[in-house]
Amino acid sequence: MNVPELSFDDVVQPTWNVSPRVRALVTTRNGGVSDAPFGRWHNGADLPGGLNLGMKSGDDPAAVATNRERLLKLAGVSEAAWLEQIHGAGIVRAEEVLARARATGTPTRADASVTDRPGTVCVVMVADCMPVLLCDEAGRAVGAAHAGWRGLAAGIVEQTAQRVAELAEVPASALHAYLGPSIGPEAFEVGPDVRDAFMNGVGGAQRDATASAFVEHPRNPGKYLADLPALARLRLQALGLTRIAGGDLCTVTLRDRFYSYRRDRETGRMAALIWLDDQAQSIAD
Numbered sequence: 507m508n509v510p511e512l513s514f515d516d517v518v519q520p521t522w523n524v525s526p527r528v529r530a531l532v533t534t535r536n537g538g539v540s541d542a543p544f545g546r547w548h549n550g551a552d553l554p555g556g557l558n559l560g561m562k563s564g565d566d567p568a569a570v571a572t573n574r575e576r577l578l579k580l581a582g583v584s585e586a587a588w589l590e591q592i593h594g595a596g597i598v599r600a601e602e603v604l605a606r607a608r609a610t611g612t613p614t615r616a617d618a619s620v621t622d623r624p625g626t627v628c629v630v631m632v633a634d635c636m637p638v639l640l641c642d643e644a645g646r647a648v649g650a651a652h653a654g655w656r657g658l659a660a661g662i663v664e665q666t667a668q669r670v671a672e673l674a675e676v677p678a679s680a681l682h683a684y685l686g687p688s689i690g691p692e693a694f695e696v697g698p699d700v701r702d703a704f705m706n707g708v709g710g711a712q713r714d715a716t717a718s719a720f721v722e723h724p725r726n727p728g729k730y731l732a733d734l735p736a737l738a739r740l741r742l743q744a745l746g747l748t749r750i751a752g753g754d755l756c757t758v759t760l761r762d763r764f765y766s767y768r769r770d771r772e773t774g775r776m777a778a779l780i781w782l783d784d785q786a787q788s789i790a791d
Contacts, residue, residue: 679746
């Protein structure tokens with residue numbers, strides 16, 4: 507089957523007012539060569555043409571490799587700092603990830619990467635967890651965090667923001683953030699352990715706002731519906747960030763656009779990329 511090339515119509519791009527040096531995108535399930543159950547969803551069927559980027563998803567490795575090649579071609583780069591994600595709060599430099607991959611052929615275990623080097627691509631993979639992309643307005647530094655509930659509760663988003671701010675030599679409050687597609691508040695059923703993980707250690711208005719991100723499940727006593735984007739915003743706002751975009755695309759309900767592990771179990775992975783374009787000038791130049 508002849509599958510059309512990946513295009514920018516197949517990805518999501520942040521809407522934010524930052525330097526043209528900052529390049530970012532989030533893939534969908536469309537625009538690749540994977541077959542069902544990793545394909546594209548159309549008219550109620552899983553068809554060939556899925557852009558699964560997860561090497562450990564059970565998909566044909568050759569198809570995943572082709573999909574990654576398609577993505578890098580669209581981005582106009584030769585490589586990306588793929589991580590072995592472990593649902594933790596580890597943060598690394600993307601250039602060190604690439605150096606290790608070249609030297610040993612093995613990925614770095616972490617859930618976020620940052621860089622201030624043009625052409626070095628930070629990338630995280632998701633299939634319900636939230637990708638959080640960060641940059642300063644002038645395009646001096648960028649970062650990408652894989653924010654599932656465990657990583658988010660452990661502080662990965664604010665810690666990544668602090669690392670990006672240090673590289674950019676600006677206060678964290680000056681950063682821009684984009685919350686990518688993730689499981690939405692009407693689909694994310696959790697137990698009291700998840701609520702407790704976020705409630706522990708917060709007080710005052712922050713505690714009240716955190717509690718409001720958990721709604722008792724109307725049909726499942728003892729369970730909650732959690733608002734992952736709201737929890738991420740609270741973490742960022744605690745650092746003083748006010749320029750936070752995204753957080754309005756649900757991977758579970760938008761089946762024709764996104765993979766979802768919670769919905770399908772056997773499924774593909776999407777990727778969120780952010781990098782500095784060495785061909786563009788900073789707005790501060």
